[in-house]
Amino acid sequence: MADAKTKAQSIIDENAVAVFSKSYCPYCNSSKRLLDSLGAKYKVVELDKVPDGSAIQDALEEISSQRTVPNIWIGKKHIGGNSDLQAKSGELKDLLAEVGAL
Template structure:
C-alpha cells in the first residue's frame, strides 16, 4: 500500500469528520462553512498545501472512487462531495452527534 494511501486511511480512521479539501475550492469552502455553522469538530487537510496532496487525492480515488474535492468522511463512512453533504442537511446534526463531532 502506498504511503499516501496509508496516510489518507489514517486520517479517515482517526477523525470523526475528515474533509479532504483544496484551499481555493468554493465547494470545499461551502462544506467547511456548513460544518462550522453546525459547530462540528472536523479535520480538514488542504491537498494543495501539502507535498503529497496529489498522491493523497489519487489514493482517495482508489479507496472510494471519488477523485474530486471536497471528499468527506463522517465516522469512517464516505459521504461524498459538497452536494452530497448539503443534501444531508436535515440528518447532518444526528450524523455528527453519533460520530462524536458535536
Template sequence: MSAAKTKAQTIIDENGVVVFSKSYCPYCRASKSLLTDLGAKYYTLELDQADDGSAIQDALEEISGQRTVPNIYIKQKHIGGNSDLQARKSELPSLLKDAGAL
C-alpha cells in the first residue's frame, strides 16, 4: 500500500468525521460550514496545502471511488461530497452523535 493511501486510511480510521478538502473550493467551504453550524468536531485535510495532497487525492479515489472534493467520511463510512452531505442534513445530528463528533 502506498504511503499516501496508508495516511488517508489512518486519518479516516482515527477520526469520527473527516473532510478532505481544498482551501479554495466553495463546495468544501459549504460542507465545513454546515458541520461547524451543527457544532460538529471534524478533521480537515486541505489537500492543496499538503505536500502529499495530490497523492492523497489519488489514494482517496482508490479507497472510495471518488476523486473530487470535498470527500467526506463519517464514522469511517464514505458519505460523498457536499451535495451528498447537504441531502442528509436532517439525519446529520444523529450520524454525528454516533460518530462522537457532537
C-alpha cells in the first residue's frame, strides 16, 4: 500500500492535471472528453489497465477520501469526480491555464 500511495502522490505532484480513471467508466470518459475539448494536457491512469490499479485506488481513498473514479486533480488540488469537474466547466479553462495545462 505504501508503494501505491507514493506512486499516486508522485503522479499528482508531477502532473498539472491527473485523472485516475477506469477505461469502461462513462463518467471517466465524460471527464476526459471535457478536458480534451479544452485542449488540456493531462496524465490519465486507467486503474483497470495497470497491475497495481486497485492498490492505487485504495491509496487515493486515503489521500482524498474519495474512492470513486474519476478522481481528478488540478494543480495538486483535489477537484473530485466528474460532476465536480463538469460544475467547474465555466472556470475550467482559467484553472487549466493557471497550472500550465493548456
